Amino acid sequence: MKNPFSSLLSSITSILIIVCLSFSGDVFAQENQTNNEISENYLLSSNEEKYENSEELIKELRIRHETLLQKGDTLKGIGVLMQLADVFGHRADYANSYDVFWQSLFLADRVQNDSLDALISWRLGRFYSFYKREKESLKYLNKALSIRKNMVEKGETDSAYLVLNYFSFVNTYREFDMPELASKYLDSCLIYYKDVKNQLPMPELNFEKAFILSKTGHNEEALELFKSLEPYFLNKRPSYMVLGYTYWGDVLQNLGDLNGSVDYYEKAIKTSEKYKRHIDFTPLIYERLTEHYKKQGNYQKAYENLKIAKNLDALFFDGRSSMNKSMLEIRDDFRIEKQRQLDLIQQQRFEKLKQEEKISMLQRVILLGTIVFILILAFFFFRHLRNKHKLEKQLIRRNKELEIQKANELLELKNKELAASVLQLVEKDEFLKDLKEKLKSNKDNLQQSEINKLLRTISVNNTNNWEEFRLRFTAVNEKFYKKLTKKYPNLTQSDHKVCALIKLNFSSKDMARLLGISVESVHTTRYRLRKKLKLERKENLEDFIAQL
Known part of the structure; x- marks a missing residue:
């Protein structure tokens, strides 16, 4: 049971x-x-x-x-x-x-x-x-x-x-009657203690100190401290002297004053009866009186006090007593009400969680849909930007290609015109040279003075023709000349002439006519030019010059 x-x-x-x-x-x-x-x-x-x-x-x-x-x-x-x-x-x-x-x-x-x-x-x-x-x-x-x-x-x-x-x-x-541990925590109290509102009064700390002194063999100090604290407790908390007089009686008993200890035990009981406080402590007081009378050999008194102590202990702490019987009963009204409140709270929380879960799910769906929509919109927007950028780049590249093509065509046209002009100058010079030779050969049929006069007016000057050509070629092919001069600074003026004529796609024969040298000399000049340009045998001189 x-x-x-x-x-x-x-x-x-x-x-x-x-x-x-x-x-x-x-x-x-x-x-x-x-x-x-x-x-x-x-x-x-x-x-x-x-x-x-x-x-x-x-x-x-x-x-x-x-x-x-x-x-x-x-x-x-x-x-x-x-x-x-x-x-x-x-x-x-x-x-x-x-x-x-x-x-x-x-x-x-x-x-x-x-x-x-x-x-x-x-x-x-x-x-x-x-x-x-x-x-x-x-x-x-x-x-x-x-x-x-x-x-x-x-x-x-x-x-x-x-x-x-x-x-x-x-x-x-x-x-628990553990004064050593009580002393340890009392020290902690003193460490943090300071005067603030609703703080524990210092006399109550000193009361515990007096108890610890009585348990550690310092009975005289404990007795003096209990005496000094009595006025405070009688004024502020008189019912607390139930404990005070009890421990005071313990100190007197430790000092051998048995009669004095009995007096303070009885004062503790009277204080409890007067204020109806700490009455659950009284069984301990009667137990102390029982021990006192046993030491005196007064077993009758010891028995009477022991009986009172047992009865009070049973009354206050035994579940069979009328005072505590209700403590063993299940208070259905409290238990049912508490359970009802807990069930109601749990149900409310459950409904709230369900509602929050639905709202959360809807929020997640909306958020997910919004994110997907934004991603799709962003995808098409960036694709549009990319295509637009791509088209713009293509258009710019195409325009640039057209500009380059147009510039090249213009350059080529000007070079053709220049080449044609140069050939015309060569042909003119050749015509004049032939005419001069014929006049010299037919001078017998003409008067000498008129022949000399006509010969003086015919001037064949290749140097002037070349200088005019160089100026016009440089104006048209400015970048070509700058690049050639910068990359190959050791080339001579004659090398520059040959490079210019090659750039204009002049044949060896035409170059010979313009330069006034033989075709073989042109070939020799081209060979020397290849060496100066450090070209391999497999490299074509015309292609190399065209790329400059």
Whole structure:
């Protein structure tokens, strides 16, 4: 058969967080306005002396909670519920604490807030420590610390508020009776400590220091520190002296003052009864009294105190007690409502995802269609540009070819005219030469004076003819002459004449007539010219000259 206590823990850890902790770290504050919405309500500055029976405080918190919800201030409303759950927890009224916390969980679903997440993780960790489940407790306390550190890194909160998280580790290790680890985290508290709004008061840190001193053999120092802290707690948090007087009694017992320790244990019990706070701590006090009376040999008193301790322990922590019986019951109204809300949220998310998927698909189709259309348009546009560019290039090339062709034709025409002109000059000179020879041969038939007069008027001058030809050829074939002179600067004037005549397609005979030399001399001149131009045997002189 399943243990009722195990059933209790199983149901609690899966669906609730009970705020029922008796420790000084019942505060969790932030320095900015948004995060302070939790802390300002959670740290209501109420005078505990006014609420000796916390019914009045419970009533005020309920009214305040309703007022905040009517104003639409959900976050502050959650903060008030946190404190209300804490009040029920200190009274060991776990069923009501459970109900109140369920309310806060419903409200928390509407709020996305890192401070709230850190607070819930922190209190869940403290809840597990209350049931001595160290592993689970440290898991959630570390989660809360991690969230808070992340907020510090983002600049959302001051590093001073890490003190509250480290302080929860101090409380937890005190309850686990691990003073060395408690001391380690107390040092972390002191490292980050500074005076900011809603910061943990220094006396509460000193209270933990006094406890650690008492556990590490420094009882005299611990006793003096407890005495110095008593006025502060009596003024600010009188119910907290339930713990203070208990640990004070432990120090006196360590020092051998057994009667004094009993007095402070009894003062702790009376303080708990007076303020109706930390009553879940009283079984531990009665256990201390039991041990005290056993040492004194007063077994009757020891038995009576042990019986009270067992009864209180069963009342507060046994699932079979009337106070905790409801904790084992499955709260169908909460479970069904929560499940209904989760199903509704999931359905809404599913519908939203389907709608978003349809919209996304439509957007992708439109985007794809647009991209395809743009690509097709771009393809035809670039093809048009390419064809246009190609046509333009062809037209430019054609025009250039026509210009070159026209220039070549013009050049060829001018060269033909030049060649014809030169031939006419040669023929004229030959005619005049023949005429001169005939006159000389027929001088007997004519008067000598007239013959001499006619011979003087006939002038055959090849030099003048060539100079006239050179000037006209150079004007027509300017590029040819420049290229020939630049590429072959060692050519003579005669070589230039031969090249010009070859350029005009003069035959060897015509060249001989123009130059006034024999055909053989022309061939010799051409041969020498080939050598100067460094032509191979297979290379044609006329083609070479034409390419220049």
